[in-house]
Amino acid sequence: MALTLDQRSASRRESRRPAGPRPVRGGQSPLARRQRRIFGPFLAIPLALYLVLFIGPTLYSIYAAFTNWDGINTPTWRGTDNFTALFDDPLFIESFWNTLLILVVVGIGIFVLAFSFMLLLRDMKGKGFVRGVIFLPHIVSPIVLAIFWGFLLRHDGLLNALIVKFGGEPVAWIGPDSAFLMIMIAMVWISTGFYVAILMAGVDRIPGYFYEDASLAGASAWQKLRHITLPLSWDVIGVAAVLWTISSVKVFEFIYAFGASQGQMPPAYEWNAAVFVYGVTFGGATPQYRFGYACASALVMLLLVTGMVALLRRAMRRDAVQF
Amino acid sequence: MTRTGRLRRSISFAALGLSALLAVSACGSPSGPGDSAASGEFTYWSMWQEKEPQAQVIKAAIDSFTKDTGIKVDVQWHGREVMKKLTPSLRTKAAADLVDQSMNQLGNGLSNTGQSADLTSVYNLEVPGEGKKVSDVIPSKYVDYLKDKEGKPFMVPYEVTGEGLWFNAKQLPTEQPQTWDDLVKLLDAAKAKGVSPLALDADNTGVAKYWPLLTLIRAVGPEGMQKLASDRTGAAWDDPNVLDAVTRVEKLVKGGYFAPGYNSGQYPAQQNLWAQNKAAYILQGSWVTSETKTYAAQGFEYSSVQLPPINGGTDAVGVNFFGFGIPKTAANGEAAGKFIAYFLNKSRLEGISTKADNITPRADIPAPAALESLSKSFQEKAVYPSGAALGLKFGGWESTAFQPVAQSLVQGKTSAADFVSQVKAKSIEFWKTQG
Structure with missing residues (x-):
């Protein structure tokens, strides 16, 4: 007669039982056994939710990227046509470059500023307060910030009113040539506080005596940064860089609230990859329902981010310094 | 319980779940505004917010419609994003039997995706209390631009812009x-x-x-x-x-x-x-x-x-249009169609002009003063679909x-x-x- 799995493992346990008092079954307390039994269902629920709500749609998007799909009817296979079309699409090219500009230029801006603040704030009195002030824009909704930014920079805005008051001519802050630059500056303004907080948390761990010792040895501020601060907070910097890479590609609300009006899409020169996805699906007064195409662009961006993160991790790899 | 027992039990649960799912999707068998199975209610998803004047005009019409016909209307004021919210349900069973938006939104969301009901039957309905058909009160030079590739109308306008x-x-x-x-x-x-x-x-x-x-x-x-x-x-x-x-x-x-x-x-x-x-x-x-x-x-x-x-x-x-559409998979399309005809009655539609300050498609409803010049050119000149x-x-x-x-x-x-x-x-x- 064939044994069931349970019977087989039970007989194995029987044969291995040593002499002496009978131990708790399976070498575990009843509590541990009950915990183990409940482990499955507890894991299953989040796993199922994650599969249904995240992994499933992601896999479907990857499939949809190779199809012609209006989001409603059955997708029809298109092979790699969506991808060749993307790189011939001036709107996507512009969005792609703008995304890279946010990633690299804004990223550099944020980290230069964050490092400067970090150095300034380290020995400053009331650094908690200053940190709070810099962090503030990160808490406020990007929509509100976008409205404020427009209010400040538009032709009849606050800044131009000041310039005119002092006898100057209004400046085209958000004209076709400068609007995206203003968006990038806003991105730096919004995100710097967050990265200052992360970097400061890393720097605050470094014991003060390293710096005292360096001062006694006559080290300059730059030498302290290079030989103490950077190596001892390297892992935190690496995490912050990865975080920025991922979040920079997802910037959407600010640009949309800043540039879009009356249910229309923002001007093309303000688009990034996330805005592009919205623009070819639901966005604008005449939505296009090009879901397959949008999925292809999202996939390209996903691959870009994955590549960037891998590169970044490799470039930032150092042996951890114990202290 | 043995593992095989557990497995058997999970399979039967899965089967039960699957059959429940199939039963739900089977409910979504399409029925259009021309179907005979009349029902006593329908769901309307609106492009307006409840406080907007258009919503007030439509709401007054809904109240008297229910009183006159006994058909209940479940109205939801979704605002301009209404088509975005409706899209995921269109293929199996539309969450709304009646929806309104612009010519471009309904055209791209319902008609171009093959998800619009053929509204010919609605155009043939009589406008209650007038002895005229819907097609008699909406100028045909407008309807020409509200048809799909096969010539079937996908929209009945109640507001005209330009x-x-x-x-x-x-x-x-x-x-x-x-x-x-x-x-x-x-x-x-x-x-x-x-x-x-x-x-x-x-x-x-x-x-x-x-x-x-x-x-x-x-x-x-x-x-x-x-x-x-x-x-x-x-x-x-x-x-x-x-x-x-x-x-x-x-x-x-x-x-x-x-x-x-x-x-x-x-x-x-x-x-x-x-x-x-x-x-x-x-x-x-x-x-x-x-x-x-x-x-x-x-x-x-x-x-x-x-x-x-x-x-x-x-x-x-x-000329651009705002008006009603009915999804192909709407369960109560017929009741929704009746409401469209009911709303186009002069006494009800004129609220779009007098209260919501917009031009209506009916030539016998005067345009608000600010739009008189445009309304006149709609009537005197040839029209083409906006843009x-x-x-x-x-x-x-x-x-x-x-x-x-x-x-x-x-x-x-x-x-x-x-x-x-x-x-x-x-x-x-x-x-x-x-x-």
């Missing part, structure tokens, strides 16, 4: 300029008085394209514009008429006809400026009248003319190849000649990738 060159009739002549030179003379007269001739919110992508698009339509006609959009070879762009029309726009841009800051402001700064008499004219949709009402200078009298035909081109008027229906027929082309360059032209970044060559090149590129 573009025009708007101005304050208290200060400026109301005669329609017959030629482009007449128009430029009007603009020069404003300039001479020290008023900026034109207001334009060039950051608004919908508004920025009006000057190039409407001027081109004036030269080549709406069909000609569609030909420009769909020409895979790009050869249509070589027509000298095209460059001539675009050059006229370029001259306005280079000639300083647009009010200072048009290029670096934020919508609706310029249209408010215009309503304050700080600019003479604005090329905008008819909604500019209600949008600027609270900002307008005292005694401002809204009126409009159309751009003059160019080189013997068209003088037809662009030559590019958004509906060639939406991808319009947003990829046309709109960004058109915006760049009015922003003074692209010359007329560059505009033509760039749009031509982008058109060829676009159609190459569309397979």
Whole structure:
């Protein structure tokens, strides 16, 4: 007669039982056994939710990227046509470059500023307060910030009113040539506080005596940064860089609230990859329902981010310094 | 319990779940507004927010509809994103039996995706209390543009909008300029008085394209514009008429006809400026009248003319529609259709004019005073679907190849000649990738 799995493992346990008092079954307390039994269902629920709500749609998007799909009817296979079309699409090219500009230029801006603040704030009195002030824009909704930014920079805005008051001519802050630059500056303004907080948390761990010792040895501020601060907070910097890479590609609300009006899409020169996805699906007064195409662009961006993160991790790899 | 037992139990649970799922989706068998199975209720998802005047007018009609027919209406005020919310349910069983939006939104979301019910049966219904059919009260010159590729109507309009060159009739002549030179003379007269001739919110992508698009339509006609959009070879762009029309726009841009800051402001700064008499004219949709009402200078009298035909081109008027659609998979399409006919009764529909300040499709309902000029041109002239229906027929082309360059032209970044060559090149590129 064939044994069931349970019977087989039970007989194995029987044969291995040593002499002496009978131990708790399976070498575990009843509590541990009950915990183990409940482990499955507890894991299953989040796993199922994650599969249904995240992994499933992601896999479907990857499939949809190779199809012609209006989001409603059955997708029809298109092979790699969506991808060749993307790189011939001036709107996507512009969005792609703008995304890279946010990633690299804004990223550099944020980290230069964050490092400067970090150095300034380290020995400053009331650094908690200053940190709070810099962090503030990160808490406020990007929509509100976008409205404020427009209010400040538009032709009849606050800044131009000041310039005119002092006898100057209004400046085209958000004209076709400068609007995206203003968006990038806003991105730096919004995100710097967050990265200052992360970097400061890393720097605050470094014991003060390293710096005292360096001062006694006559080290300059730059030498302290290079030989103490950077190596001892390297892992935190690496995490912050990865975080920025991922979040920079997802910037959407600010640009949309800043540039879009009356249910229309923002001007093309303000688009990034996330805005592009919205623009070819639901966005604008005449939505296009090009879901397959949008999925292809999202996939390209996903691959870009994955590549960037891998590169970044490799470039930032150092042996951890114990202290 | 043994593992095999557990497995068996899980399989039976899964089977149960699957059959429940199938049962649910089976409920979504399509039934349209022509089906005989009448029901005592339907669900309406609205593009309006509950406080908006249009919502108030529709809500009053719903209340009396339920009283008169016994059909209950589950109304949900979703606002402008209504089609986005409805889309996921369209294929199996539409979450709403009745929905309203613009011609472009319903056309792209319901008709172009094959998810619209054939509304021929609704057009054949009698408007309760009038002894006339729906098709008798909605002009056929409108319905012609609200049909799918097979000629079946997908929309019944209750509100009509359009573009025009708007101005304050208290200060400026109301005669329609017959030629482009007449128009430029009007603009020069404003300039001479020290008023900026034109207001334009060039950051608004919908508004920025009006000057190039409407001027081109004036030269080549709406069909000609569609030909420009769909020409895979790009050869249509070589027509000298095209460059001539675009050059006229370029001259306005280079000639300083647009009010200072048009290029670096934020919508609706310029249209408010215009309503304050700080600019003479604005090329905008008819909604500019209600949008600027609270900002307008005292005694401002809204009126409009159309751009003059160019080189013997068209003088037809662009018209846009807001109205009802019924999804193909709606369960209670018939009841929804009855409501459409009920709402079009003159006494109920006129609220769209008297309370919501908009033009209705019915010729026997007077337009609100601010829109009288436009309403008159709808009735007297030939009409064409707003923007030559590019958004509906060639939406991808319009947003990829046309709109960004058109915006760049009015922003003074692209010359007329560059505009033509760039749009031509982008058109060829676009159609190459569309397979």
